[in-house]
Amino acid sequence: MSFLKDLFEHDGNGWWKIPKTSEAEANPKSEHPFGDFIKRTKAFILWLTSGKGHAGPAYYWVIAIILGVITLVEVWWFEQDGLRYILVPAMLGFSMVKFILVVAFFMHLRFDHKLFSWIFVTCMIIGVFIFSLFILLSAFHGYGN
Numbered sequence: 001m002s003f004l005k006d007l008f009e010h011d012g013n014g015w016w017k018i019p020k021t022s023e024a025e026a027n028p029k030s031e032h033p034f035g036d037f038i039k040r041t042k043a044f045i046l047w048l049t050s051g052k053g054h055a056g057p058a059y060y061w062v063i064a065i066i067l068g069v070i071t072l073v074e075v076w077w078f079e080q081d082g083l084r085y086i087l088v089p090a091m092l093g094f095s096m097v098k099f100i101l102v103v104a105f106f107m108h109l110r111f112d113h114k115l116f117s118w119i120f121v122t123c124m125i126i127g128v129f130i131f132s133l134f135i136l137l138s139a140f141h142g143y144g145n
Contacts, residue, residue, distance in 0.1 A: 063105045070098055088135075096128060 074094050077083055083090070100121075103109050109117055 060105070063101055067098055067101060070094055
């Protein structure tokens with residue numbers, strides 16, 4: 001966790017952990033690989049959600065555009081003959097991302113208590129894992145005989 005904190009946050013106390021000398025100047029703000037990206041992204045999301053409990057119309061348009069782009073990638077992927085060997089795992093992944101976006105934003109799970117999100121994500125991971133196991137078991141049923 002310390003590595004992630006060091007990577008994304010700047011406490012003004014020496015980004016590169018170089019020992020301070022009396023001539024050392026204070027580190028400039030956002031002196032790390034991502035600069036202000038994280039802070040600006042949070043500010044943009046706050047602006048997009050209008051800073052209140054629920055989002056405004058622009059927020060839902062952005063999510064709808066993201067869902068549309070994912071759908072276009074799915075259709076494009078389906079038409080590519082060279083990518084057919086990973087079609088099912090890719091479509092499962094795309095479907096999972098779209099499902100999470102719809103549940104999180106259009107069904108307002110993102111604005112509910114965090115415990116609900118953790119329960120949802122945990123159950124979804126377990127469900128996808130069990131579904132994948134059943135697919136593999138049915139695909140390889142009878143190969144040992």
